[in-house]
Amino acid sequence: xxxxxxxxxxxLDSLESSLSMATTINSxxxxxxxTALMLAIHAGFLAYEMGASRAKNxxxxxxxxxxxxxxxxxxxxxxxxxxxxxxxxGFSIADGSAAGLPWSANxxxxxxxxxxGIFYAAFTLFAATTASIMSGSxxxxxxxSGFTILALFLGAVVWVFGASWGWHPxxxxxxxxxxxxxxxxxxxxxxxxFFTLGVLINLGPRIGRFNADGSVNNIDGHNMPxxxxxxxxxxxxxxxxxxxxxxxxxxxxxxxxxxxxxLSAFAxxxxxxxxxGMIGAYLVTRDPFWMMSGAxxxxxxxxxxxxxxxxxxxxxxxxxxGCIMPKLNDILVGKFKIDDAVGAVxxxxxxxxxxxxxxxxxxxxxxxxxxxxxSFVGQLSSAVVFMILGFVPGYxxxxxxxxxxxxxxxxxxxxAGLDKAEVPVSAYPESSVPAAFTxxxxxxxxxx
Amino acid sequence: xxxxxxxxxxxxxxxxTFADKPALLVLFTLVGIGVCxxxxxxxxxxxxxxxxxx
Numbered sequence: 001x002x003x004x005x006x007x008x009x010x011x012l013d014s015l016e017s018s019l020s021m022a023t024t025i026n027s028x029x030x031x032x033x034x035t036a037l038m039l040a041i042h043a044g045f046l047a048y049e050m051g052a053s054r055a056k057n058x059x060x061x062x063x064x065x066x067x068x069x070x071x072x073x074x075x076x077x078x079x080x081x082x083x084x085x086x087x088x089x090g091f092s093i094a095d096g097s098a099a100g101l102p103w104s105a106n107x108x109x110x111x112x113x114x115x116x117g118i119f120y121a122a123f124t125l126f127a128a129t130t131a132s133i134m135s136g137s138x139x140x141x142x143x144x145s146g147f148t149i150l151a152l153f154l155g156a157v158v159w160v161f162g163a164s165w166g167w168h169p170x171x172x173x174x175x176x177x178x179x180x181x182x183x184x185x186x187x188x189x190x191x192x193x194f195f196t197l198g199v200l201i202n203l204g205p206r207i208g209r210f211n212a213d214g215s216v217n218n219i220d221g222h223n224m225p226x227x228x229x230x231x232x233x234x235x236x237x238x239x240x241x242x243x244x245x246x247x248x249x250x251x252x253x254x255x256x257x258x259x260x261x262x263l264s265a266f267a268x269x270x271x272x273x274x275x276x277g278m279i280g281a282y283l284v285t286r287d288p289f290w291m292m293s294g295a296x297x298x299x300x301x302x303x304x305x306x307x308x309x310x311x312x313x314x315x316x317x318x319x320x321x322g323c324i325m326p327k328l329n330d331i332l333v334g335k336f337k338i339d340d341a342v343g344a345v346x347x348x349x350x351x352x353x354x355x356x357x358x359x360x361x362x363x364x365x366x367x368x369x370x371x372x373x374x375s376f377v378g379q380l381s382s383a384v385v386f387m388i389l390g391f392v393p394g395y396x397x398x399x400x401x402x403x404x405x406x407x408x409x410x411x412x413x414x415x416a417g418l419d420k421a422e423v424p425v426s427a428y429p430e431s432s433v434p435a436a437f438t439x440x441x442x443x444x445x446x447x448x
Numbered sequence: 449x450x451x452x453x454x455x456x457x458x459x460x461x462x463x464x465t466f467a468d469k470p471a472l473l474v475l476f477t478l479v480g481i482g483v484c485x486x487x488x489x490x491x492x493x494x495x496x497x498x499x500x501x502x
Contacts, residue, residue: 149488
């Protein structure tokens with residue numbers, strides 16, 4: 001059947017329009033599922049931290065995760081998204097950032113904007129993840145009110161500056177120093193880890209953690225199996241997090257820095273990183289908790305160059321991270337008397353620094369689109385910026401909270417168990433903790 | 449109460465409730481922030497009472 005040229009042109013226009021909408025919807029669908037998968041990180045932190053707590057503190061520890069998640073969602077909507085759009089060049093406000101203000105036409109259902117909502121969603125889950133990184137370290141003695149304030153500041157303000165500076169196509173750490181950190185090892189993990197360090201210094205150790213002679217007592221959690229499952233859920237959620245770190249443009253994938261990439265590259269290096277970290281941590285600790293923490297260390301170690309590494313090499317970088325970070329944690333606890341209940345400062349803070357240093361050594365020379373090529377000096381300098389950006393606000397705010405009595409629970413509450421003070425329900429209402437699990441040498445084991 | 453900023457879907461862009469009333473959007477923002485601050489304050493107050501009662 002013959003068709004006229006105008007008819008053919010109309011059909012072509014219609015096809016192009018359909019293709020464009022299909023691309024738009026594909027992008028929305030991709031980030032929707034990444035956001036959903038990132039919820040596994042929060043289920044994971046919940047299980048991991050409750051398991052790492054003594055039974056008397058289990059629910060209070062869990063509550064912190066639920067609260068961080070719940071409060072970060074509106075906080076990022078009201079404040080965080082605007083900060084990300086506004087400050088890529090430092091402290092001056094960028095053009096176009098008004099689109100991130102909560103009363104802007106882009107911050108709600110809008111038929112001409114299929115992007116703001118899903119990117120806000122993915123970033124909000126990044127923000128909640130960042131705040132959750134802190135929550136494990138401070139269990140069993142932090143006030144939930146003080147924790148919430150710290151989590152809001154870390155998750156809706158501090159890391160967002162880091163992201164604007166270093167995980168943004170126009171971020172000054174890239175345009176000036178060539179920073180390349182596709183998996184957000186610096187702006188999420190390093191910042192969160194060093195913020196946590198600042199908090200831990202003011203918070204102080206749990207009662208009974210350190211003896212007068214400086215020796216360290218282990219304070220075992222009440223449910224290691226729950227912690228292991230939680231850590232595995234976090235690894236699963238990482239696929240959502242890292243999926244959210246790659247940009248779908250419609251005709252190709254790019255990193256946040258607009259350099260070409262593939263999801264396949266991320267798949268190779270994420271899995272090899274997980275495995276390398278697990279194996280390294282197992283080698284140096286034999287401890288299943290640290291083995292699973294090693295999985296996180298492994299991902300973080302390879303994260304800055306997930307798009308670039310030879311997978312066999314990512315395995316080795318992550319293996320090294322898995323070997324080093326548990327030992328760093330031992331030094332933090334044993335030598336510096338920092339009671340980091342779950343090792344987050346080592347895993348995330350120093351793990352992120354290692355990832356940036358490693359990429360500076362082994363991925364230097366790759367070109368950036370807007371900024372100098374990747375270099376050791378650029379990566380290391382950026383790591384220092386992230387360390388300071390995390391530590392100073394964390395220390396300062398926790399110091400203020402300490403001065404006004406909002407940081408730490410009373411000794412009486414700590415000894416009785418935080419659940420009694422913070423939560424109106426009981427974790428294990430129908431049973432006491434079995435004697436076999438109280439480290440009481442006089443009680444028989446189940447086999448006897 | 450008519451909260452719709454549109455009367456037709458033809459050419460619609462931002463179509464969420466109150467989208468054509470920025471002053472209200474600002475008000476909702478302030479109320480939302482206030483709700484969160486109030487909840488945190490009540491958390492602190494609850495904790496203080498709980499510690500005292502222990």
